[in-house]
Amino acid sequence: MKVCKNCNLQIKNSNYCPLCGKCVDEQAKENQEERSFPVYAPTLIDNSESVWRILSKLSIWGIIVCMAINLFINKTISWSLYALFGLLYLHFVVFYSVYKKLSFANVITRIAVYTTFLILFLELYTQSWGWGMCYAIPFLWLALTITSAILMIAKGWVNFEMFKPTLTMTVMSAILLGFLFGFSETFWPILVTFFVCLSLVCFMFMFRFKRTVRSIQKEFRL
Amino acid sequence: MGSDLKESKIKKKQEAQQLKKQLKQQAKQREKELAKIHNIEMRALRENWYKLDNSAMIYPAIGSSHFNSVFRISAELKQNINPQVLQQTLEQTIKRFPIFNVSLANGLFWHYFQPLTQLPKIEEEYAYPCRPFVFNKNNPIFRVLYFKNKICFETFHSLTDGFGASQFFNCLIATYLKNIGIKITDNTDILSVNDKANEEEGEDAFRLYADKTMSRSRKEKKAYDVKEPVNPMSVLQIIKGTASVSKVKEVAKKYNATINEFLSAVYMLAMLKNKKKYKRNNNPIKLSVPVNLRRYFLSKTLKNFSAVFNLELPVDKENSTLEQIIEIVKQQSKQIDTEYLLKFISKNVKSETNFFVRIMPLAVKDFVLKLVYSFVGEVLFTSTISNLGVIKLPNEIEEQLLSYYVCIGATKVNRFNLAVISHGDTMEMCFSNRLKSTQIMKDFFSTLSSLGIDIIIESNF
Ligand SMILES: [Zn+2]
Numbered sequence: 001m002k003v004c005k006n007c008n009l010q011i012k013n014s015n016y017c018p019l020c021g022k023c024v025d026e027q028a029k030e031n032q033e034e035r036s037f038p039v040y041a042p043t044l045i046d047n048s049e050s051v052w053r054i055l056s057k058l059s060i061w062g063i064i065v066c067m068a069i070n071l072f073i074n075k076t077i078s079w080s081l082y083a084l085f086g087l088l089y090l091h092f093v094v095f096y097s098v099y100k101k102l103s104f105a106n107v108i109t110r111i112a113v114y115t116t117f118l119i120l121f122l123e124l125y126t127q128s129w130g131w132g133m134c135y136a137i138p139f140l141w142l143a144l145t146i147t148s149a150i151l152m153i154a155k156g157w158v159n160f161e162m163f164k165p166t167l168t169m170t171v172m173s174a175i176l177l178g179f180l181f182g183f184s185e186t187f188w189p190i191l192v193t194f195f196v197c198l199s200l201v202c203f204m205f206m207f208r209f210k211r212t213v214r215s216i217q218k219e220f221r222l
Numbered sequence: 223m224g225s226d227l228k229e230s231k232i233k234k235k236q237e238a239q240q241l242k243k244q245l246k247q248q249a250k251q252r253e254k255e256l257a258k259i260h261n262i263e264m265r266a267l268r269e270n271w272y273k274l275d276n277s278a279m280i281y282p283a284i285g286s287s288h289f290n291s292v293f294r295i296s297a298e299l300k301q302n303i304n305p306q307v308l309q310q311t312l313e314q315t316i317k318r319f320p321i322f323n324v325s326l327a328n329g330l331f332w333h334y335f336q337p338l339t340q341l342p343k344i345e346e347e348y349a350y351p352c353r354p355f356v357f358n359k360n361n362p363i364f365r366v367l368y369f370k371n372k373i374c375f376e377t378f379h380s381l382t383d384g385f386g387a388s389q390f391f392n393c394l395i396a397t398y399l400k401n402i403g404i405k406i407t408d409n410t411d412i413l414s415v416n417d418k419a420n421e422e423e424g425e426d427a428f429r430l431y432a433d434k435t436m437s438r439s440r441k442e443k444k445a446y447d448v449k450e451p452v453n454p455m456s457v458l459q460i461i462k463g464t465a466s467v468s469k470v471k472e473v474a475k476k477y478n479a480t481i482n483e484f485l486s487a488v489y490m491l492a493m494l495k496n497k498k499k500y501k502r503n504n505n506p507i508k509l510s511v512p513v514n515l516r517r518y519f520l521s522k523t524l525k526n527f528s529a530v531f532n533l534e535l536p537v538d539k540e541n542s543t544l545e546q547i548i549e550i551v552k553q554q555s556k557q558i559d560t561e562y563l564l565k566f567i568s569k570n571v572k573s574e575t576n577f578f579v580r581i582m583p584l585a586v587k588d589f590v591l592k593l594v595y596s597f598v599g600e601v602l603f604t605s606t607i608s609n610l611g612v613i614k615l616p617n618e619i620e621e622q623l624l625s626y627y628v629c630i631g632a633t634k635v636n637r638f639n640l641a642v643i644s645h646g647d648t649m650e651m652c653f654s655n656r657l658k659s660t661q662i663m664k665d666f667f668s669t670l671s672s673l674g675i676d677i678i679i680e681s682n683f
Contacts, residue, residue: 009668012680018461038369221329
């Protein structure tokens with residue numbers, strides 16, 4: 001066994017002391033044969049953390065520069081806020097889904113939730129009340145619910161996790177319906193969406209009762 | 223006569239052909255039925271799900287794409303690993319531990335485990351230990367690796383703790399050795415691959431022992447933070463020191479301490495040297511010590527069932543000698559009793575059953591947990607020392623082993639940790655280090671060496 005005189009410790013399977021870096025066997029060439037760990041050089045993926053951090057920093061600085069220019073020229077931060085929200089949307093929906101390899105059901109749920117936030121922001125920020133909550137959001141949910149239902153039924157109920165977006169949109173449309181009922185006269189789109197979602201959930205309960213109950217238990221940890 | 227013979231021959235031929243057809247049809251029918259049963263089983267498996275235990279819930283929240291809480295158990299055998307046999311062994315073993323063959327899925331409000339329909343595959347080790355897992359519905363949250371004569375089991379901490387992992391790993395090693403023709407007659411200390419999975423192995427023991435009337439205050443001071451240049455999250459240095467258990471015991475006995483108390487004190491002393499040299503902040507040095515709750519509460523669970531206790535070296539006692547530090551550690555260790563642990567369990571379960579926590583959507587819950595953990599979690603201790611104690615293995619397995627050790631990964635804040643495990647008369651102390659400097663590890667091993675304990679060092683760098 002080689003000994004590091006500097007640390008007074010025995011060194012196994014290496015000609016260098018890993019603690020002080022000193023060579024413990026100057027004559028012998030490093031014998032990689034004995035090593036019980038693979039020899040590995042960090043790749044770009046190993047350093048992707050730094051790449052990711054650089055990209056995040058670049059985005060943050062980009063937004064700050066946008067805001068500064070906006071503030072300097074227009075004395076407001078009006079258009080740079082669009083850039084900020086657009087970037088956040090891109091991050092949470094596109095990058096996150098791709099990076100985490102999310103399932104289709106999770107991607108649809110994400111699109112439903114984050115696009116709703118984006119539309120609400122646009123509606124609030126441009127003070128153009130009506131188009132988002134009354135039309136855009138209900139029709140988006142309706143389209144996503146129908147997509148989930150088709151995917152679930154067409155594959156012979158195999159893809160039952162598509163129940164998750166359907167349930168999410170049923171709950172969200174119930175909340176929006178309750179909200180619009182008191183504040184707006186145009187609530188037929190959300191009413192239609194809510195009934196389609198609800199009928200789908202009822203349909204599942206009628207024809208796939210056990211699996212639906214199990215899915216609800218799973219989602220809510222009951 | 224001749225035509226009769228011919229006719230009977232033709233008849234027999236036809237009958238034989240018909241029988242063949244029938245058998246073929248029957249076989250096809252059987253195949254179809256089997257496929258149907260298989261599909262139903264697979265579907266049932268997909269629809270089945272397991273809850274994460276109480277302490278498992280924190281790990282998915284605090285993880286990121288570059289880091290998640292992964293730890294590893296490794297064993298080096300006397301002969302090189304046969305990948306085919308290891309794959310076959312893994313397939314046998316995972317059937318004994320169905321709660322391990324799962325992926326981590328996101329519910330609307332909670333994470334849950336989804337049983338996998340396919341069997342896990344072994345991998346050849348090529349990179350650094352404790353690489354993070356990518357969570358999706360097809361990925362198991364453990365991996366079995368091999369390299370030359372070494373088998374490693376790496377797992378995400380939500381799945382199990384050190385005890386559960388060692389039970390799985392010991393069963394895997396024993397089955398592997400049997401499969402390559404080594405006779406193992408004594409099976410008392412390991413779970414047999416031929417036994418059926420016990421329901422108690424999957425229970426959440428935290429919920430079983432939680433007492434609603436008990437609670438624990440969580441006010442603790444921040445710990446000394448070794449802020450030194452680090453390697454990227456995925457680059458992990460392993461520094462393993464091997465010593466004789468009897469020798470360490472003998473030295474610890476001189477100080478009238480247990481092995482755990484002795485090693486904790488030596489570790490604190492090494493960190494103290496770093497603090498005195500660099501004085502990066504004046505918070506006390508704190509050492510997190512995981513406690514296996516199975517020693518205090520009866521449970522057969524293979525899921526997480528451990529608590530943590532933080533040892534602290536007060537700032538005003540930083541001029542202490544090793545002997546004095548051991549005394550401080552001994553005094554503080556006395557606080558670890560059933561009452562303390564019950565309070566720990568109860569407090570954690572209480573937070574989980576809180577109404578507001580329950581109705582929080584998962585994304586918000588994860589965000590809040592991450593925030594809470596960064597303020598009152600890992601900043602409360604400088605490092606971790608995890609002692610899995612003595613692993614009892616049958617003599618036939620012990621004879622085949624060259625080494626058996628654990629490494630517990632390193633986090634963003636706790637950049638170096640120590641895991642200790644003993645088998646036979648061998649004690650393996652394994653540091654996982656993200657710091658570019660190895661001074662603390664050098665001080666730790668040098669102190670042990672200066673006390674007369676022979677140490678053999680090995681590293682992956
Ligand atoms: Zn050295």
